[in-house]
Amino acid sequence: MAPPPPPPQWVLDLNSTPPAQSRFSLPDPPGYTPQTALQSKSSKSKSQPQTVSRKPPTPEETATLKLKKAWEIALAPAKQLPMNAIGMYMTGNSLQIFSIMMVFMLFKGPVQAVLGINQTFARFETEGKKEEMLWVKLAFVGCNMLALALGIWKVNGMGLLPTTRSDWLAWETERVPLERAYFRPS
Known part of the structure; x- marks a missing residue:
């Protein structure tokens, strides 16, 4: 039997150690450590354990970070209002399934958010920041009320709010003009 053929050159290059860097080569990217450096570091670390510990944040720092979040x-x-306004403008004022669903979602989101306000902010509440959390919740409700106002604007634009006289609503009597113009055929 014949001996197996030698492996291709790319396999030999892949398994060999990297050549020494020439002076024209690019530097290694940040965070990259060659295998040889890792092996020598691991042999050193066995003799001297290296621990980098981070100081835990104080309760005041934690409360401040929670308040920022x-x-x-x-x-x-x-922040979602401009995108919602563009979407409402693009759907038009006609009664179609797409525009109706967009308006439904525009009303549903803020109502659900306001109803679940305590669950939303429960993980951020701390004893020292109760008053600040009240202002945060009021701002949250205010922003959601702006979204509801956008929905009301859209419903009015679609003609679904009874702000003007419409014949299909029977609650307003018919207006009679003071003068009638008569056309005489000649």
Whole structure:
């Protein structure tokens, strides 16, 4: 039997150690450590354990971070308003399934958010920041009320609010003009 053929050159290059870097080569990217450095570091670390510990945050720092995150969540509905307004404008004022579903979702989201306000901010509440959390919750409710106002604007634009006289609503009597113009055929 014949001996197996030698492996291709790319396999030999892949399994061999990397050549020494020339002076024209690019530097290694940040965070990259070659295998040889890792092996020598692991042999050193066995003899001297190296621990890098981070100081835990104080309760005051934790409460401040929680308050900042709560403000981010409270102002999130206001950040969605421009996109919702563009979507409402693009759907048009006709009564179609797409525009009706968009308006439904525009009303449903803020109502659900206001009803679940305590669950939303429960993980951010601390004893020292009760008053600040009240302001955060009020801002959250206000931003959601702006979203509801956008929905009311859209429903009015679609002609579904009884703000003007419409014949299909029987609650208003018919207006009679003071003068009638008569056309005489000649």
